[in-house]
Amino acid sequence: MTHAEKSYPLNEAKPYPYEQWWIAAYSQEVGRSLIQRTILDRPVVLYRTEEGDPVALAGLCPHRLYPLVKSRLQGDSIQCGYHGFTFDKSGRCVHIPSQDKVPPRFGVRNYPVVERGGLIWLWTGKESGADPNLLPDLEAMGLGNPDWSVEQHPMTTFNARYQLLIDNLVDLSHVSFIHSNSIPGGGAVVNIPYEIVDTNKSLNVRRLGRDLPCNPLMKFLFPHHEGSVDQNFDAEFFGPNLIRTGGNISASGKSTNADSKSLGITNFIHGITPETPTTVHYYVVTARNFRLYDPAIEAANLSMGLKIQPEDIAALEAIELSVDRFADTRRELSCMADAGAILVRKRLAAQIRREVNEEQTQAAQGALAT
Ligand code: FES
Ligand SMILES: [Fe+2]
Numbered sequence: 001m002t003h004a005e006k007s008y009p010l011n012e013a014k015p016y017p018y019e020q021w022w023i024a025a026y027s028q029e030v031g032r033s034l035i036q037r038t039i040l041d042r043p044v045v046l047y048r049t050e051e052g053d054p055v056a057l058a059g060l061c062p063h064r065l066y067p068l069v070k071s072r073l074q075g076d077s078i079q080c081g082y083h084g085f086t087f088d089k090s091g092r093c094v095h096i097p098s099q100d101k102v103p104p105r106f107g108v109r110n111y112p113v114v115e116r117g118g119l120i121w122l123w124t125g126k127e128s129g130a131d132p133n134l135l136p137d138l139e140a141m142g143l144g145n146p147d148w149s150v151e152q153h154p155m156t157t158f159n160a161r162y163q164l165l166i167d168n169l170v171d172l173s174h175v176s177f178i179h180s181n182s183i184p185g186g187g188a189v190v191n192i193p194y195e196i197v198d199t200n201k202s203l204n205v206r207r208l209g210r211d212l213p214c215n216p217l218m219k220f221l222f223p224h225h226e227g228s229v230d231q232n233f234d235a236e237f238f239g240p241n242l243i244r245t246g247g248n249i250s251a252s253g254k255s256t257n258a259d260s261k262s263l264g265i266t267n268f269i270h271g272i273t274p275e276t277p278t279t280v281h282y283y284v285v286t287a288r289n290f291r292l293y294d295p296a297i298e299a300a301n302l303s304m305g306l307k308i309q310p311e312d313i314a315a316l317e318a319i320e321l322s323v324d325r326f327a328d329t330r331r332e333l334s335c336m337a338d339a340g341a342i343l344v345r346k347r348l349a350a351q352i353r354r355e356v357n358e359e360q361t362q363a364a365q366g367a368l369a370t
Contacts, residue, residue, distance in 0.1 A: 142287025
């Protein structure tokens with residue numbers, strides 16, 4: 001792996017921030033069977049206690065690196081399938097079958113987890129920083145909110161660095177090209193002016209399409225509506241772990257806020273978890289605040305996802321191959337539509353740099369103390 005391959009497009013010392021919540025799994029993926037997922041290049045084993053609480057431990061047995069996923073649960077503990085070392089839910093080694101005593105500090109890393117919005121979130125940084133208040137307001141976008149319906153699309157892992165997925169989601173002008181056949185009305189997006197709404201919680205690249213024809217998808221979603229619509233194509237970055245796209249749809253010329261004039265809100269919630277420096281786990285959840293639990297919409301959303309996501313993935317895997325070969329020899333040309341994505345890159349680079357600086361400061365203080 002070359003340096004350029006590792007650092008593009010941020011050019012920072014580390015590919016991702018660690019002081020961060022990431023989606024480890026959909027809630028229903030995790031139960032009383034062990035599953036393994038690689039997150040930020042580290043294997044993690046996930047399960048639930050008998051009480052149903054999610055647990056995340058480092059995925060390799062510290063004895064001889066046997067994958068703990070091939071082991072078995074004994075109550076709330078994992079008994080390694082190789083020589084039987086047993087680790088409790090905190091990761092502490094509590095039993096070594098071949099001897100009476102367990103040396104102090106034997107164990108595996110326990111990752112803080114929190115379950116929210118139908119998702120299991122895992123903290124990869126220092127334990128003291130694992131504050132659930134750092135999670136985005138999931139309920140406001142429809143996750144874990146009884147007034148909304150959601151569909152969880154199957155998680156996909158693909159061969160592109162997570163920054164490419166962020167670039168893709170923050171610049172929705174690609175919808176008019178890559179998704180011209182799969183998103184009805186998507187052809188209009190590239191011509192809709194955008195504004196950037198930057199708060200301390202998110203950075204939203206907002207497009208409001210006014211007076212758009214009521215395309216077949218709109219007719220299907222809002223069968224009683226006649227006439228054109230005003231539709232938001234938001235791309236809201238909450239952090240490297242989550243981006244919301246979509247937004248409010250209202251009758252043309254009416255308010256675009258989620259008030260009584262609104263026909264409804266459709267959010268596409270994109271969960272992004274780096275698997276390795278050059279591969280990514282991608283979670284997509286669709287959420288809407290109208291026609292709740294309607295099986296026809298549910299089926300339509302899931303089947304649209306089966307068309308749309310492979311289109312993005314094919315593009316990003318192709319770009320990953322180009323980046324791998326050429327990123328250190330070419331200069332990117334950027335255009336006006338890239339402003340949001342460039343701000344997001346800067347924000348993410350600054351987040352990584354802060355962590356690197358903090359580590360260096362701490363290392364220097366440690367060296368002075370010794
Ligand atoms: S590798 Fe796990 S007990 Fe030996
Ligand atoms: Fe896309």
